[in-house]
Structure formats: structure tokens, C-alpha cells
Amino acid sequence: xxxxxxxxxxxxxTVSRADRQRLLGQQGCVCWFTGLSGSGKSTLARAVExxxxxxxxxxxxxxxxxLRHGLCANLGFSPEDRSENIRRVGELAAxxxxxxxxxxxxxxxxxxxxxxxxxxxxxxxxFHEIFxxxxxxxxxxxxxxxxYKKARAGELKEFTGISAPYEAPEHPRLRVAGDLSLEDSSxxxxxxxxxxxxxxxxxx
Amino acid sequence: xxxxxxxxxxxxxTVSRADRQRLLGQQGCVCWFTGLSGSGKSTLARAVExxxxxxxxxxxxxxxxxLRHGLCANLGFSPEDRSENIRRVGELAAxxxxxxxxxxxxxxxxxxxxxxxxxxxxxxxxFHEIFxxxxxxxxxxxxxxxxYKKARAGELKEFTGISAPYEAPEHPRLRVAGDLSLEDSSxxxxxxxxxxxxxxxxxx
Numbered sequence: 001x002x003x004x005x006x007x008x009x010x011x012x013x014t015v016s017r018a019d020r021q022r023l024l025g026q027q028g029c030v031c032w033f034t035g036l037s038g039s040g041k042s043t044l045a046r047a048v049e050x051x052x053x054x055x056x057x058x059x060x061x062x063x064x065x066x067l068r069h070g071l072c073a074n075l076g077f078s079p080e081d082r083s084e085n086i087r088r089v090g091e092l093a094a095x096x097x098x099x100x101x102x103x104x105x106x107x108x109x110x111x112x113x114x115x116x117x118x119x120x121x122x123x124x125x126x127f128h129e130i131f132x133x134x135x136x137x138x139x140x141x142x143x144x145x146x147x148y149k150k151a152r153a154g155e156l157k158e159f160t161g162i163s164a165p166y167e168a169p170e171h172p173r174l175r176v177a178g179d180l181s182l183e184d185s186s187x188x189x190x191x192x193x194x195x196x197x198x199x200x201x202x203x204x
Numbered sequence: 205x206x207x208x209x210x211x212x213x214x215x216x217x218t219v220s221r222a223d224r225q226r227l228l229g230q231q232g233c234v235c236w237f238t239g240l241s242g243s244g245k246s247t248l249a250r251a252v253e254x255x256x257x258x259x260x261x262x263x264x265x266x267x268x269x270x271l272r273h274g275l276c277a278n279l280g281f282s283p284e285d286r287s288e289n290i291r292r293v294g295e296l297a298a299x300x301x302x303x304x305x306x307x308x309x310x311x312x313x314x315x316x317x318x319x320x321x322x323x324x325x326x327x328x329x330x331f332h333e334i335f336x337x338x339x340x341x342x343x344x345x346x347x348x349x350x351x352y353k354k355a356r357a358g359e360l361k362e363f364t365g366i367s368a369p370y371e372a373p374e375h376p377r378l379r380v381a382g383d384l385s386l387e388d389s390s391x392x393x394x395x396x397x398x399x400x401x402x403x404x405x406x407x408x
Contacts, residue, residue, distance in 0.1 A: 015257045053219045058227060060303040071295040091275040099264040
């Protein structure tokens with residue numbers, strides 16, 4: 001679909017992503033947290049969100065909580081539906097980035113191909129794969145939702161790390177070690193965003 | 205950016221919608237523009253976006269341009285796919301509202317049931333149906349993309365207003381008359397947002 005009218009732009013101008021980024025004093029991007037169930041993706045995303053908010057930066061967390069009941073409510077857990085779920089997250093994140101926001105996604109996203117699709121939707125420069133490198137044994141010992149127990153009992157099929165693969169990122173933008181404290185982990189993410197220039201408006 | 209409010213610290217590490225709204229100095233909501241093809245939905249949405257940006261407010265336009273090639277790329281134009289398209293727009297808009305943004309959607313969205321579904325996803329208080337009340341004859345005489353011509357020739361099936369119904373809103377939040385200038389139309393929308401309190405942070 002093309003714009004309804006081209007000549008309107010000369011009167012009103014078109015608001016660009018750069019305009020919105022200048023308004024917000026930041027650059028839109030995606031911190032794509034990936035790791036096993038129980039590796040702390042949502043917890044770290046929320047901690048980073050809190051730090052960004054206190055710095056006056058706009059961020060938004062996308063996770064199962066706000067997507068599985070809404071945009072992705074008509075998707076199940078088959079391999080095809082899981083891929084479509086991640087595809088929608090990628091496209092959604094790309095829109096938020098265009099709006100100027102710093103997006104923090106927290107999905108296991110075990111397949112490299114799905115993450116690569118999200119990267120291509122968002123653009124490599126703005127897609128920061130952050131690998132929570134927590135060993136299976138530790139995730140399973142935490143088991144905050146009792147899912148590993150169910151998976152071991154055969155009650156959950158195709159459970160990542162138990163009965164389905166997790167394809168670890170080969171070259172993540174950041175690797176967060178499993179023995180790091182939450183404070184140190186979020187500091188690592190913040191330091192990256194700061195040093196890479198995402199916490200200031202683009203040069204005009 | 206200079207935060208619109210100093211009171212932007214999150215409580216207990218969880219950043220709320222209200223926190224983000226205080227940061228942005230506005231309240232998230234959706235202006236849902238509906239009307240026939242050629243009624244000027246995208247043009248008006250872009251004009252309002254431009255006005256909001258110049259006032260330092262964050263808004264974002266959702267229309268066919270940024271959705272049909274991304275989030276909704278796997279949807280066609282069957283009645284079912286059109287409904288799913290509008291459903292996704294509604295859920296997407298609800299997420300942007302939760303992020304604190306003022307969303308401007310520009311879709312024909314001819315069916316009351318689909319718009320009502322979007323309203324229920326977003327919440328009635330934040331869903332502003334804006335009806336571009338432009339008669340078919342005028343839209344057809346504009347025909348910016350030559351679609352009416354094709355529809356009359358039978359080349360486009362189920363074309364809204366010609367071979368498919370347009371269910372006009374019965375009680376839109378705003379009705380924009382077809383003979384209003386673009387400037388007056390956008391002023392009408394801005395005046396509504398201002399008077400309804402959406403251009404200032406929520407009271408804490």
C-alpha cells in the first residue's frame with residue numbers, strides 16, 4: 001500500500017524514526033535474551049527495564065506474559081506455531097524499534113533459524129542477541145515453575161534441553177555467565193547499550 | 205531526553221504503564237481511524253502524528269505500509285484473513301498503549317465486530333474510534349490508487365463500498381466531516397486528545 005497522498009508531506013513533513021529517537025534521546029534497538037527455561041531471561045529483562053526507566057529511557061519488555069494471551073493467543077506449541085510465535089515477536093519488535101523504543105525480549109527461542117529471522121526483520125545493527133549461558137543442571141535445579149520435573153516425568157513433550165534441542169548462539173552480542181549476580185548481569189547489558197551509543201539520540 | 209516528570213522511578217523493580225506514561229508526559233491510547241478507501245485515514249493519521257511530534261509527544265502510525273509486509277505478511281484478503289489482520293492490529297496497538305505511546309491506526313476496518321474486538325483488546329477508555337465520514341461519491345472521485353476503477357470493472361472482488369459493506373460506526377468518539385480541511389481535521393483530533401487529558405502524564 002502506498003501513502004494516500006504524497007503532496008501532504010510538503011505541508012506537514014513525515015515523522016521519521018530519527019525524529020522519534022531525538023524526542024526520546026535514545027536509539028531504538030532490541031536486546032534479544034535467549035537461554036534455557038529458568039536461565040533468568042525475564043528477570044534480567046525486568047531488571048534492565050527498571051535501570052533504563054530510572055535513567056529516563058523508554059524500554060518495553062516482550063515476553064510470554066504479554067504475548068501468549070494477546071497477539072499470539074491463536075498459536076499453540078507445535079514446532080510450526082513456535083516458529084510463527086518468534087516470527088511475530090521479531091516483527092513486533094521491529095515496529096517498536098521504528099517507534100524509537102528499546103525492546104527487551106525474553107523467549108527461550110531455541111532455534112538459530114528463528115533468531116536469524118528476527119535479526120533480519122530488525123536489522124543486524126539493532127539486534128543484540130544476549131545469551132544467558134546457564135547450564136542445564138542449574139536451570140533444572142532452580143525449576144521455578146516445576147516444568148523440568150514435568151518434562152522428566154514425560155508430562156511435557158518437546159521440552160527444551162530435555163527432549164528438544166537448544167541451539168546456543170555461536171556469536172552472541174553479549175554472553176551473560178550463569179554465575180553472575182542479577183546486578184552485575186544488568187550492569188553488563190547497560191554498559192553495552194551505553195558504550196554502543198543506544199542511550200543517546202542519533203547525531204542529526 | 206529530559207523526563208517529563210521526575211517521578212519516574214519504578215517501584216519494586218517493576219516498571220508499570222503509569223511509570224512509562226510519566227516518563228513520556230502523556231497517556232497511551234489509540235486513535236482508530238476508520239472510513240472508506242480514499243477517505244484520508246493515513247493522511248490524517250500522519251498529520252496528527254506530525255502535530256504530536258512537534259508537541260514533544262510520542263505517537264506511532266500503524267497502517268498497511270508497516271504491517272502488510274511484516275507482522276501480517278502471512279495474511280491475504282479473504283474475510284477471515286482481514287479479520288485476523290484487524291485482530292493483530294488491535295493486540296499490537298494494545299501493547300503500544302501499554303508502552304505509553306499514542307497509536308494512530310489507519311485501516312478501513314469496515315466491520316463493527318472487528319472494531320469491537322479491537323476495542324475490547326485495548327479497553328474502551330483508551331480506544332477512540334474516529335470516523336472519517338466521507339461519502340462514497342467523493343472517495344470514488346478521488347480514487348488515489350485507481351482501486352475504485354478496478355472494483356467497478358470487476359477486477360477487485362469484495363471491495364468496500366462497492367461490492368462489500370462498510371458498517372459505519374454508530375457512536376464514534378469523533379466524527380470527522382468529509383468537507384473539513386486537513387488542518388481542521390487534525391486540529392479536531394488534537395483538541396480531543398488535549399481535552400480528554402491524553403497529552404499529559406497521569407496524576408500519580
